[in-house]
Amino acid sequence: MAAPFLLEQQVAIAAVRRACSLTTTVFNKLVVGETLVKGDKSPVTVADFAAQAVINTVLSHAFPDDPIVGEEDAADLRTATPESDALRARVVELADDVLAQLPREHAGERAEWGLGRRWGSDALLGAIDRGCHVGGRAGRMWTLDPIDGTKGFLRGGQYAVCLALLVDARVELGIIGCPNLPADTDTDATTDDKGALFVAVRGHGAHQLPLEPSTQQQQQQQHRLLHMPRLALHDLSFLESVEKAHAALDTNARVAARLGVRAAPVRMDSQAKYAALARGGGGVYLRLPVAHGYQEKIWDHAPGSLLVEEAGGVISDYRGRPLDFGLGRTLGENFGVVAARKEVHAEVIAAVGAVLAEEAVEKEGEESVVRAMMNP
Ligand SMILES: Nc1ncnc2c1ncn2[C@@H]1O[C@H](COP(=O)(O)O)[C@@H](OP(=O)(O)O)[C@H]1O
Numbered sequence: 175m176a177a178p179f180l181l182e183q184q185v186a187i188a189a190v191r192r193a194c195s196l197t198t199t200v201f202n203k204l205v206v207g208e209t210l211v212k213g214d215k216s217p218v219t220v221a222d223f224a225a226q227a228v229i230n231t232v233l234s235h236a237f238p239d240d241p242i243v244g245e246e247d248a249a250d251l252r253t254a255t256p257e258s259d260a261l262r263a264r265v266v267e268l269a270d271d272v273l274a275q276l277p278r279e280h281a282g283e284r285a286e287w288g289l290g291r292r293w294g295s296d297a298l299l300g301a302i303d304r305g306c307h308v309g310g311r312a313g314r315m316w317t318l319d320p321i322d323g324t325k326g327f328l329r330g331g332q333y334a335v336c337l338a339l340l341v342d343a344r345v346e347l348g349i350i351g352c353p354n355l356p357a358d359t360d361t362d363a364t365t366d367d368k369g370a371l372f373v374a375v376r377g378h379g380a381h382q383l384p385l386e387p388s389t390q391q392q393q394q395q396q397h398r399l400l401h402m403p404r405l406a407l408h409d410l411s412f413l414e415s416v417e418k419a420h421a422a423l424d425t426n427a428r429v430a431a432r433l434g435v436r437a438a439p440v441r442m443d444s445q446a447k448y449a450a451l452a453r454g455g456g457g458v459y460l461r462l463p464v465a466h467g468y469q470e471k472i473w474d475h476a477p478g479s480l481l482v483e484e485a486g487g488v489i490s491d492y493r494g495r496p497l498d499f500g501l502g503r504t505l506g507e508n509f510g511v512v513a514a515r516k517e518v519h520a521e522v523i524a525a526v527g528a529v530l531a532e533e534a535v536e537k538e539g540e541e542s543v544v545r546a547m548m549n550p
């Protein structure tokens with residue numbers, strides 16, 4: 175694999191792989207009471223907290239000066255209630271079980287990264303809270319989504335463990351672990367060969383590796399360099415969110431019809447969509463905003479955006495503006511996401527603009543009818 179940020183790649187890959195083994199274990203044993211509802215009504219599980227504890231512990235040992243912008247914080251685990259005590263104990267047990275495994279030297283893991291020992295509650299809650307950095311434009315920082323697609327995770331669908339390195343607000347390295355994505359193709363859901371790791375390095379391509387650390391030789395055999403194929407507009411299919419609350423799926427259908435797209439959309443939770451797109455599935459990822467004023471989070475798009483760019487794609491918001499990762503924890507005034515191969519990206523943006531203009535006219539028409547009825 176490519177030379178820049180080689181140590182960062184090794185550390186990030188080790189951290190994401192261990193977090194993925196944790197989430198897979200939890201999914202098989204998740205019990206009632208191990209999921210909380212956050213202030214924004216979204217779910218968070220013991221696996222989200224524990225995966226953030228694992229990855230932040232590894233990053234903090236390997237790169238003690240690097241800030242981390244992570245989705246979760248430990249506030250809900252620190253309150254002195256019986257529920258919180260039980261949740262905290264479970265998170266600590268899960269994270270320590272994974273961190274305590276000896277470094278796998280054939281996979282380049284090292285004890286100095288915090289591996290091979292248990293850390294206990296204080297250190298692990300502290301590690302989770304290392305993710306509270308505010309973000310910004312200057313310097314090096316990591317952004318982490320310990321489980322992207324928590325709703326997919328709870329359903330047994332797609333989810334992803336997502337980590338990216340930003341330098342001066344530019345994504346230089348992106349790692350996405352997808353424990354439930356078929357290793358060979360994103361279309362054959364019946365295969366047992368599940369799990370894939372995606373690594374993108376700016377200027378050095380998008381790669382798929384086995385999720386389990388195998389020998390050097392197996393790694394090389396199973397390594398795939400990813401390219402998005404050239405597809406005509408009518409041969410595209412849209413990759414989109416499963417959740418109606420996250421993206422305007424009806425508007426997507428109108429955009430697809432306008433472009434002459436024949437295939438049904440592929441609905442998938444999480445940044446597994448970016449991975450599927452980079453390895454040739456679909457051709458377009460379209461995420462149009464529904465919730466008024468919702469600001470996209472940097473950890474929801476940073477690694478996926480680089481994966482798509484390195485596989486030959488272009489990514490922007492729905493107005494065609496580049497995503498700005500330097501504004502803090504959110505993408506600020508970037509609304510929605512359009513990711514597609516270079517040749518079709520501009521046409522998709524134009525179709526989105528035309529459909530949104532049509533919808534605005536229809537809405538205005540409906541509102542004027544209501545106004546006329548109320549003020550005859
Ligand atoms: N109203 C909204 N609009 C867009 N995205 C939203 C949203 N509410 C939550 N999300 C984000 O959507 C992510 C999942 O993406 P997708 O819809 O592509 O599966 C969630 O990540 P988490 O599951 O990490 O919280 C969350 O950050």
Ligand SMILES: [Mg+2]
Pocket residue numbers: 216217218245324
């Ligand atoms: Mg969440």
Ligand SMILES: [Mg+2]
Pocket residue numbers: 319321322323473474
């Ligand atoms: Mg997310």
Ligand SMILES: [Mg+2]
Pocket residue numbers: 222245319320321322323324
């Ligand atoms: Mg998440």
